[in-house]
Each structure stands twice: as C-alpha cells, then as structure tokens.
Amino acid sequence: MDGFPTLGIPDTGDTAWMLASAALVLLMTPGLAFFYGGMVRAKGVLNMIMMSFSAMGVVTVLWVLYGYSLAFGNDVSNLFGDPTQFFGLKGLIGGNAAAEVIADPAAGVEAVEAVNIPLVFTMPATVFVAFQLMFAIITVALISGAVADRIKFGGWLLFAGLWATFVYFPVAHWVFSFDGGTAETGGWIANKLAAVDFAGGTAVHINAGTAALVLVLILGKRRGWPNTPMRPHNLPFVMLGAGLLWFGWYGFNAGSAGASGGLAGSTFVTTTVATAAAMLAWLLTERIRDGKATSLGAASGVVAGLVAITPSCSAVNVVGALVIGVVAGSLCALAVGLKYKLGYDDSLDVVGVHLVGGILGTLLIGLVAAPEAGAGVAGLFYGGGFDQLWRQAVGAGAVLLYSAIGTAILAFIVKFTVGLRLSEEEEAAGADESEHAESGYDFAAVGGGSVLGRHPGVEG
Template sequence: MINAGSTAWVLASAALVMLMTPGLAFFYGGMVRSKSVLNMLMMNFVCLAVVGVLWVLYGYSMAFGNDAGGGLVGGFGFAGLSHGVAGTLVGPDSDKIPMLAFVMFQLMFAVITPALISGAIADRTRFLAWGVFVVVWASLVYFPVAHWVFAFDGFASEHGGWIANALKAEDFAGGTAVHINAGAAGLALALVLGRRRGWPREPMRPHNLPFVLLGAGLLWFGWFGFNAGSALAANDLAGLAFTNTMTATAAAVLGWLVVEQFRDGRPTTLGAASGAVAGLVAITPACAFVSPVGSILLGLVAGAVCALAVGLKYRFGFDDSLDVVGVHLVGGLVGTLLVGLLGTDAYNSASVNGLFYGGGFGQLGRQAVAAVAVLAYSFVITLVIGLVIKYTIGFRADPEAEVGGIDEAEHAESGYDFSTLGGRVGGGLGASQHVLVGAGPPAEKAEQTDDTVTATKEG
C-alpha cells in the first residue's frame, strides 16, 4: 500500500528542490555584473525546461533503468515513462511511494546539476551554445553518473550502478553525482572558454549582494528537501538528514567568516552566503551517515577549506567566475571524504563506521575512489563536449557583446532600466508617471516635468 505521509513528504521535497534552481539563479545573478545578470538568470532557468523534457524522454531511464552492463548506464526500458512506471511503488519497507513521485524528485537533482556549472563561465557565454551544452552534458555525463551513484539493485530496477552496489561508497544525496560532477565540469568549461576580458586586472564585483543573500537563503531552504527528502520517507532518517543539514550549514558560515576575519580583517556578506552554500554542499553526501556533532565539525572544516580554496583560481590562472570549483568541487570532495572519517552507525544502522569510529581506512578508500572516478569522468567528457561546441557553433560571446553587455546582445533585454523620464509621448505624461516626478497637484507636476526636460536638453 502507498504510504500517504511519505508520498506527501517526497512530493513536497521535490518542490523544495525545484525552488533551489531559481534560488541558484539569484545567488549567481547577484554575483555577476549588472550587464550580464539576465543571461545568468536565463542560463539557470532554462535548465528547468531542457532537462525537464529530457528526463521524461530518456533521462530517467538512463539513470534508473535496468543496468545495460557493467553498472555504467541504465537501459531504455523506462523511456517516455511509458512502461513499468505508473502504479509501481518504490521505497523502504512499509514506506512505499508511487514511482512517479520518485521520478519527479530525482528530476530536480538532474535540473540543478548543469545549472551549477553555469557559474564557472558567467559573463561570456552564448545562450544558444549553453542550451546545446546542457542537452549533451546531461545525456552523456549526468544521467550515467546518476546511475552509478543512485541506482541501487532491486530498487527501481533489478540491477543498478557500480558505485552504489559494487564499490559501496556512501553518498546519501549527491556529493559525487551533483557537486563533484558539476565542479569538475565547471573547471573544464572555464579552461575551454578562457578568461573574461580584463580578468584578473579589472575588479569584477558582485552587482547586487541582496540578490546573493536571497539566493543563498532560498538554497538553504530548498536543501532540506534535497537532503531530508532523499530518505524517501517521513522517518527518523529524514529527521537526521534535516538536522545535520541545518547544523553543518550554520557551522560552515562561521568557518568561512573566521577565515575572512583573520585573512582580510573583516567578514563579508558575500562570504556568509558562500559559506552557507559550502556547508550545504559538504553535508549533502554525509547528512545521513554522521552525528549532529560530527556535522558541525564537517561544516567548520568545509567553510574554512572552501574559503581558502576560492583563491586557487588566481594562483593557477583559470577564470572560474563565481567559484564553482572552490565551493562545489572542493566542498563536494570534503564532504565525500569526511564520510570515511566521521561516519557512524549510532544514528543510522546502515552507515559504515569511519576511521574516527574504529572503522579503519576501508570506507575512506571507497569514498576516495568514487570521488576521483566521478571527477575524472566529468572533467574529460565535459572538456570534449566544450571543445566540440567551441569549434563548431562557437561557445563564447563576441568581444563586443562581452564588453558592451551580454544581456543586450543575447536577449535584447537589460536587467535594469537606468534611463530617465522625459518628453511628452502622445500628448503628455500619464498620471502615474507624474507621481514619480514631483510633489503637488497634477498640473504643477507637469510644469515641473517640462522644466526638468528643458533644462536637461539645454544643459
């Protein structure tokens, strides 16, 4: 029978994870310059449309269909969601949910993963080329890697992926499949597209820090669905994941701010937002395998390490615009590896004890193999995809568009209208426009407007 409570929780979690993509758009959008904010928002938003269609056609089948061989990719038995999906139940023991609820929950993971990559190539990317990249990358990289990590034998299909079943690395909600995967891809694309014009000589500060903090808050909110929803049931495991997500993120904010205080002399708003995201990234693979105190330690380490890691791009000369490598790749590695140190079966009997709990180096080694495998595969395949697009349809925006404003060049729009009011159109200004110009009755405001326009022209 369907467990109504668990079904409701998974559907609500899917909606929370969906909200993370607009949240990411605001987070990234505030960090770019004002002339490219719409392009950044659109690069994230379009992932909902593109991946949403691919997932139904063949993406879910490639990720969770019966293994086609070697634990590398699923077959096409679920293509179009037309066979063996409707009416089928999945989930642990008595917590059964409809498979379509699980399909939609996993779709939101597939959507946000390529969206994460966009931050590495902000300010210089053609929108059409980005759309083509999302189609190819999701098909060749995300869907197979999701099969490796998330497809367990006997769950949605008889045989699943090699990391989940043969290697037995622990990744509860996607530290490898989502964050290491996206971070490695971001590094590859940053190398393919090259540096922004003027980087690093010219300052390229965030144009809207309130957007950044709003986006980070939406990500934090949605991440409870990302992690706790991965229990696929309204149970104690969801409660543990929810708790650890909160505590690790809070600790990571503090870890990042402490580094800024000692390194730079002042903590920043951007640092607080970035620290929160770093903590969310790091706790993702570990949220159901560590204790609440362990999650605090994990968050502190992740916040501090990622705060130091974002400076690597200056040392090595790659232009990762919005620190996808420093936050998602490094944060994903930290969280995945620390499972091998901090994992404990005290809260989750299915967890393997890590090194600090007497489990030895075995689980740490498995975690490292999973991390390196996903990193290497994603980097190499992304590099090939990026180079093919670069030398065929072109990946990078024209120099004039990059300097003048990529929003106008790619979308014929701008994020902000800085033009001033002036002149009469069709016999005069409307009443609502008069209100914006001066104080007093409408006739007096019209006179003030005309005087202002005349003075501006003469000046």
C-alpha cells in the first residue's frame, strides 16, 4: 500500500472535465426522479421522487465515511477494499497544488518548491471521490422504480443504506478498482478476470436490476395489479426525466475515461449512437406489436440504449454501437412484458430495462468488441474467439448472484425489523399522503383551502 495516495500536480484540463462529469452524473438522479415520478399515479409522485432524492443523502454520508474505502481501498481477500484505509477520506483532502518555480535572479524570480496534493490518475483524489459517489447514488436510486406505491419510506431508507454498504460498495470494488489506481491491489473482476465494464453495466445496472427483482418478490404485488389500470400520470415528466438522463449520461460514460482525451470523445460518440438506435428500435417494436409508437416507449428506449452501451462504450466502434442499440431497444421492449407472464410486479420496468439491458450490453462486448476501440479487445465477430465472451459472462453472473443473495438477506432484515410494506389503507390513500402528509398537486377548487395550509408553520 506504500505510495497511495499518490502525490503530485493535477492536470487542469482533466480535472475540469471530471468535475463537470461528476456534476452531470449527479444530475442523472433528479432526472431519474422525474422519469420515475411521471410513470406512477398522481398519489405517489412525491414519494417516488423522494426515494431518489433520499438516496442522495444516505449514500453520500456513507460514502465519505467508509464507502469509498470499501470500494477503492486495498483489496481484502477478493471481497472488498480495506474499509480503514481511507476512512473519513483520511489522507485525501488536499489544498491547491502548485508547480515548482525555478529561480531566475536576473528576472527577480525566487525558487518555490512544488506543492503536491493527493491524486488519482491525473486529477485530485477528491474529484475522483466525488465522481464515483454519483455512481453509488444513482445505483441505489434505480432500485426504487420497481417498488413504487407500496414500500415504507423508513424501510426504504434503511434498505438503501444497508444495500449500499453490503452490496454496491463491494461490487464497485470488484469492477472499478484497478491495481495501482487508488490502491496497490484492486478488484478481481477488473484485474484477474479482465472483464470489460467501462462505466457500470455489471456494478450499476445488473446489480440494481437484480436487487429490484428480488425486492419485488419479497415485497409483493401492488394491490389490484395487474387488473387495476396504473397508467403514468405525467408523460411530460417522463420525457423530461429521460432527457436529463441522456444529458447526464455523458458524464457517466465519457467521464469514465478519467481524462479529457480521445477515449472520452469516442465513448461520447458510441453512447449517442447506441441510444439513438435503441430509441428507434423500441418505437419500431411497439409499432409492430401494438400498432402505435408512444412517448413512453421513446423514453424507455433511450434509457435501454444508455444502459446497454454503458459497459461497452469503450470497446466498440460505431457499427458495434448500432448493433447494441438495436438489440437492446427491441429486446428490452419485449422484456418489459415478462412481468405479466411471470407474475412479478416490477412497477416501472427496472428489471426489463436495467437488468436485461445491462446483461445484453455486457455480453455483447464478447461479440462486437472492436480491437481499434479504447478497450483494445476483440470480440468473436472481430477474430477474438470466445475468450472475451466467457469473461463477460462470468463477471455478469457473479454480480447477479451476489446481488440476489445479498438483497434477499437485507430485505428480510428490514422486513422483520422496521417493516417494508405499507398497510392496505396506506396504499389505498397513496404513499404521498400516508408517508409524507403531502400531495403532489393541489386539486382544491378556486377559493378553496390549499393543501399547504394543513402543514404546521406554513401559511397558505
């Protein structure tokens, strides 16, 4: 562990890009809140948004205390990072770096020693901490879409903290922690298995999608589902959320290059191409199957494309990105219907989009990875044989299995302590009213009392 954190002078261009990327990724979580919030019924919109926003609070606190160290500390038995190495971000907070100044007596310039600060790659360590924090936040928030309208808010908060600690942080270590990056030894998927997951197809999407499925099975169906219509109450919210997600995803994918160079540029392009193709493929699938192409389908297609290209954006050329987009858009559009056939109530299609899309994007690297792309690996269609495909499959399978077991244990702990499920009366009234004593919309007649007037300390 000697030599970590590395001390030096950061590259200002890379630092600026990574600060912007971190902010873009954070914006994805409010984008997700609108995306999910528009898809639920009016009586649950605030609760849906609150589950995303609360993840920003819970995960941030845990991340700076021990989460970053669990994810990026020195490897412990191929399980997680050393939780004490960077506990409370010790050793990572640094001031302004300054380059050495060479004395020039003729010009009246005095010598000044260099001022070094902790670095990760070419950026201040704190910038890397912030960037990876945003990944942790949105991964937790993604799960919430599957359990809309029926989970206790307190139960969700406890589950979110436990799941981040025991599932996300260790898996992030496996996938994102490279030897010699933040510590001497990193995670086994990144280093020993050598599976490609550039920005989180396994750690984020397969992980969250699997957790969503397991949590749904333990929590149970919404009362009345699937016979009672539960249509999205605000499709403009959904489209706004999808737009914010697409915008923020450039920080997610291109920011994962860790620098403002050619790799960031190529991943920016492949992300755009796959997302556009997936949206069109979803709409075409809808048109063939249902006779209409919908705005909800366009938004869902955008997200499916973004999910699938996340692990693969550094490994494919434009043709590969098109293939991944078309496959993900069409197959995810079909996969969202599985819940009706198999009987699991995944409220907002987290399983059909994130689990299925994450698996597709991860496995397709083994087929369409192009050697000229940044990852430098060749898939089956480019003469690489099955070598990369089996590595991708093992990585995806390991994360899926670990997430399923870990989520089940944690969900039962929450269920039998603070409780998971709203009562029948609370669910009927709506989570906004029963959990927050608020309403997303004031439907009082003109001249009637405002809902704000019912809150202590608020004049209405």
